[in-house]
Amino acid sequence: MSSPSPSGxxxxxxxxxxxxxxxxxxxxxxxDAYAERTLGMTAxxxxxxxxxxxxxxxVSLAGGMPTIASLPLDVIGDRIAELVRSDxxxxxxxxxxxxxxRLREQITDVMRTVGIAGHPDDVVxxxxxxxxxxxxxxxxxxxxxxxxxxxxxxxxxxxxxxxxQASIHHVxxxxxxxxxxALREALAALAAAGTRPKFLYTIPSxxxxxxxxxxxxxxxEILEIARAAELLVVEDDPYGLLGxxxxxxxxxxxxxxxxxxxxxxxxxxxxPGLRVGWALAPHAVREKLVLAAEASVLCPPAFTQMVxxxxxxxxxxxxxxxxxxxxxRERRDAMxxxxxxxxxxxxHWTRPDGGFYVWLTLPEGLDSQAMLPRAVTARVAYVPxxxxxxxxxxxxxxxxxxxxxxxxxxxxxxxRLAGVVEAEIDLxxxxxxxxxxxxxxxxxxxxxxx
Amino acid sequence: MHVTDLGHVVVLAGGLSHERDxxxxxxxxxxxxxxxxxxxxxVRDADASFVAExxxxxxxxxxxxxxxxxxxxxxxxxxxxxxxxxYVGADPVASRTAFDKPIANGVxxxxxxxxxxxxxxxxxxxxxxxxxxxxxxxxxxxxxxLAVQPARGGSALGASIVHDxxxxxxxxxxxxxxxxxxMVQRFVAGTEVAVAVVDTGGGPRALxxVEIVPDGGFYDYQARYTAGATEFFVPARLPAPVLDEVARVALTAHAALGLRDxxxxxxxxxxxxxxxxxxxxxxxxxxxxxxxxLAVSGAGLDLGTLVVELLAQAQARGTGA
Numbered sequence: 035m036s037s038p039s040p041s042g043x044x045x046x047x048x049x050x051x052x053x054x055x056x057x058x059x060x061x062x063x064x065x066d067a068y069a070e071r072t073l074g075m076t077a078x079x080x081x082x083x084x085x086x087x088x089x090x091x092x093v094s095l096a097g098g099m100p101t102i103a104s105l106p107l108d109v110i111g112d113r114i115a116e117l118v119r120s121d122x123x124x125x126x127x128x129x130x131x132x133x134x135x136r137l138r139e140q141i142t143d144v145m146r147t148v149g150i151a152g153h154p155d156d157v158v159x160x161x162x163x164x165x166x167x168x169x170x171x172x173x174x175x176x177x178x179x180x181x182x183x184x185x186x187x188x189x190x191x192x193x194x195x196x197x198x199q200a201s202i203h204h205v206x207x208x209x210x211x212x213x214x215x216a217l218r219e220a221l222a223a224l225a226a227a228g229t230r231p232k233f234l235y236t237i238p239s240x241x242x243x244x245x246x247x248x249x250x251x252x253x254x255e256i257l258e259i260a261r262a263a264e265l266l267v268v269e270d271d272p273y274g275l276l277g278x279x280x281x282x283x284x285x286x287x288x289x290x291x292x293x294x295x296x297x298x299x300x301x302x303x304x305x306p307g308l309r310v311g312w313a314l315a316p317h318a319v320r321e322k323l324v325l326a327a328e329a330s331v332l333c334p335p336a337f338t339q340m341v342x343x344x345x346x347x348x349x350x351x352x353x354x355x356x357x358x359x360x361x362x363r364e365r366r367d368a369m370x371x372x373x374x375x376x377x378x379x380x381x382h383w384t385r386p387d388g389g390f391y392v393w394l395t396l397p398e399g400l401d402s403q404a405m406l407p408r409a410v411t412a413r414v415a416y417v418p419x420x421x422x423x424x425x426x427x428x429x430x431x432x433x434x435x436x437x438x439x440x441x442x443x444x445x446x447x448x449x450r451l452a453g454v455v456e457a458e459i460d461l462x463x464x465x466x467x468x469x470x471x472x473x474x475x476x477x478x479x480x481x482x483x484x
Numbered sequence: 485m486h487v488t489d490l491g492h493v494v495v496l497a498g499g500l501s502h503e504r505d506x507x508x509x510x511x512x513x514x515x516x517x518x519x520x521x522x523x524x525x526x527v528r529d530a531d532a533s534f535v536a537e538x539x540x541x542x543x544x545x546x547x548x549x550x551x552x553x554x555x556x557x558x559x560x561x562x563x564x565x566x567x568x569x570x571y572v573g574a575d576p577v578a579s580r581t582a583f584d585k586p587i588a589n590g591v592x593x594x595x596x597x598x599x600x601x602x603x604x605x606x607x608x609x610x611x612x613x614x615x616x617x618x619x620x621x622x623x624x625x626x627x628x629x630l631a632v633q634p635a636r637g638g639s640a641l642g643a644s645i646v647h648d649x650x651x652x653x654x655x656x657x658x659x660x661x662x663x664x665x666x667m668v669q670r671f672v673a674g675t676e677v678a679v680a681v682v683d684t685g686g687g688p689r690a691l692x693x694v695e696i697v698p699d700g701g702f703y704d705y706q707a708r709y710t711a712g713a714t715e716f717f718v719p720a721r722l723p724a725p726v727l728d729e730v731a732r733v734a735l736t737a738h739a740a741l742g743l744r745d746x747x748x749x750x751x752x753x754x755x756x757x758x759x760x761x762x763x764x765x766x767x768x769x770x771x772x773x774x775x776x777x778l779a780v781s782g783a784g785l786d787l788g789t790l791v792v793e794l795l796a797q798a799q800a801r802g803t804g805a
Contacts, residue, residue, distance in 0.1 A: 058697070058715045061773050065712035077709035079641055085505035089531070092500075407502055407642065407661040461660055464611040465653040 133159025
C-alpha cells in the first residue's frame with residue numbers, strides 16, 4: 035500500500051503509471067471459479083434496507099428475535115461460571131459428533147411435552163435446528179431433486195434447499211395450515227411428471243411465517259397421505275411449546291416413528307445465541323446425519339450444550355417457557371388490536387394462537403416489497419411476503435413479528451405501517467399497478483430475519 | 485505532515501437513509517485505510533448521541549461518508565458547521581445543489597455540459613392530473629427507452645430503465661417508493677464512465693476515468709455491490725482525446741457546482757465520443773466495489789494517504805460556521 039501521495043504540483047493524468055486495470059477487473063479473482071449453487075448469492079437492495087431496521091428509531095416488525103431480556107440472566111451467568119469452574123475440562127474440549135449424551139436424554143424429556151417418545155440414541159444435537167435442516171437436505175437432496183414446502187414457508191429453509199439446488203414446490207395452506215387435498219394434488223402432479231419428491235417440509239405448529247397451526251385431525255390426514263405415498267416428512271417445531279391456549283399441539287412425529295424427521299430447537303424456549311438444536315430421526319437416517327455432522331463441524335459445541343443441559347437440570351425451564359408464552363400472548367394481542375384499530379379496509383391477517391408471527395395480506399394491487407423503502411422512511415420495517423416463496427409469489431403479503439418490540443412499540447409500528455399502506459393505496463390507484471417484474475425473493479436470510 | 489497532527493478523526497457512517505448499509509461499508513473501509521497509515525480514527529453513526537458526544541469531545545476533523553439524504557443533501561454538513569467541526573467535502577449549499585439531480589442538471593447545462601433531456605414530476609401531479617395522460621406525454625416527448633429514478637438519492641435505488649411504455653407505471657411506483665419526486669430521462673446509450681475529482685491543495689484534478697461494464701447491462705444495486713457482477717477498466721477503454729474530454733467534463737461540473745475536496749461525476753460516452761453528464765456525488769461510495777477507490781488505485785495512489793491529505797486540508801481550512 036506504499037504508493038506515492040499526490041503532490042499539489044503534479045497534475046494527475048489518466049496516462050499516469052498506476053495499477054492499471056486495462057484488461058478489466060471484476061474485483062473478485064475467483065469470479066469464474068464459484069460453484070453453480072452460489073448463483074443467487076448477490077447483493078440485494080431489499081436486504082440492505084434491513085440495515086436501517088436495526089436502528090432504534092425504527093420499529094422493526096421484521097426480525098424473529100426472542101425477547102431474551104425476560105431470562106434470569108444473573109442466574110444463568112452464575113451457572114455458566116460454575117460450569118467452567120467445575121467441568122471446564124469437558125465444556126471446553128471437543129465432544130461427541132452426535133452430541134452430549136446427557137443433553138440427548140434431556141431432549142427426549144423435552145419432546146415428551148409434544149407427545150414424542152423418542153430414544154436418546156436417535157437424537158443428533160446440532161448447531162441450531164438450522165444445521166439439522168442443512169444436514170437433512172445434504173443427505174437427501176441431489177441437484178434438481180424435488181421438495182414440497184408450505185406456501186409460504188420459512189425463509190431459512192428455502193435458502194438451505196436452494197443452496198443444495200433442490201427444486202422447490204409450494205403446497206397451499208389455509209387458516210389451518212397445510213391443505214391435505216393440495217398435498218394430494220401436488221404429489222399427483224409431480225408423479226404425472228415422473229417426479230417423486232424427496233420429502234415434505236412442514237411447520238405444523240404456529241407456522242413461520244403464517245402463524246397458523248394444523249389441527250390434530252389434519253395432522254393425521256397429512257401423515258396418512260405421506261404414509262401412502264411413502265413420502266418422508268421433515269417436521270420443524272421451534273414454536274410448539276409457545277402456544278397461548280391449551281396444551282402444546284401433538285407433534286406429527288408422535289404418531290409416526292419411521293416416517294418423520296423431527297427438528298427441535300432451544301432458540302425460542304431458551305436462547306438463540308447458544309445455537310443448540312436437534313434432529314430426531316429414524317435409526318438409519320440418524321447414522322448418516324451424524325457422519326454428515328462430523329464432516330461439517332466435527333461436533334456441536336460442547337460448551338453451549340452443557341450450558342443448556344445445566345439450565346434444564348437446575349432451573350424451572352418450563353416455568354420460563356410460561357413466562358415467554360404470557361409475554362408473547364400480550365404482544366400478539368397488542369398487534370391484533372393495533373391492526374384492527376389502524377389498518378385501512380381491504381387488508382386481512384391471521385390470528386396466531388402461538389409463536390411469533392402474523393401474516394398480513396394487503397389490498398389487491400399492492401406490493402409489499404415495492405412498499406418497503408417507503409416503510410423504512412416512515413421508520414417501520416417488516417419482511418415482504420416474497421421472501422417466503424421460492425417462486426416469486428407473496429407480493430401482496432408480509433410477515434409481521436410481535437416477539438421483540440414492546441406492546442407500545444408494536445402499536446406505534448402498526449400505526450406507522452397503516453399510514454404507509456394508505457399512501458401506497460393512493461400511489462397504486464394513481465398508476466394502476468404496484469407489481470414489479472422479476473421478483474426473486476430475498477435470497478439468503480439474515481439471522482435476524484429468520 | 486505527520487498523521488498524528490490530525491488528532492482525532494471521526495468517520496461519519498451509517499445514518500438513517502436507504503443507503504445506510506453502503507455507508508457503513510464505506511466507513512469501515514476508509515477507517516481501515518486510515519489506520520493503516522497511522523491515523524487515530526473512529527467510525528461513528530449519525531444518531532441521537534452524535535451531537536452530545538461531539539460537544540463533549542469535539543473531533544478534530546470529520547470525514548462524512550453518509551450517503552443519501554442527510555449525508556449528501558447538506559443537512560448533516562450544516563450541523564457540522566454549527567458544531568464548528570471541520571470536515572472534508574462540499575459545504576451545505578453546494579451539497580444540496582449537487583444532491584438534487586434536476587437542479588444539478590440545470591447547473592451543469594448552464595456550464596455548457598450536455599445533460600439528458602429530462603422531466604421531473606412529483607407523485608401528486610400524476611394523481612391530480614391523471615397518470616395515463618402524463619405517462620403518455622412522457623413517452624411521446626422523451627421517447628423510449630427511458631431512465632426513471634428518484635430526483636434525490638443514490639446507489640441506483642428506485643431506478644430502472646424502461647424499454648416499453650407498459651413498464652412505465654411499475655417503474656414510477658418503484659421510484660416513488662424512494663422519494664416524492666421522479667426524474668424521467670431519455671435513456672442515453674453508450675459507455676458508462678465515472679470520473680473522480682480530487683483537490684488536495686493544488687486545484688481540482690481528475691483521476692483516471694473508470695469504465696463500468698455491468699454483466700446485466702444495468703449498473704443497479706446488485707451490480708454495484710456484488711463483487712464479480714461488474715467489470716471495471718481503469719483507465720476507461722476510450723481514445724485519448726475522449727479520456728481528456730471526460731476529465732474536463734468532471735472538472736467543469738465540480739467547479740460549476742462549487743464542490744470542494746472530492747467528488748465523483750458519472751457520465752455516458754456515446755459511440756461517437758459525445759459525453760453526456762448524468763450526476764455528481766459529494767460523498768461517493770468507498771466500499772470494496774466502489775469506483776473512487778478504483779480510480780485512486782488506477783492513479784497509482786494510496787487511498788489512506790489521499791484521505792489523510794484531504795483531512796489535513798479540511799483541518800487547515802477550519803470551520804464554515
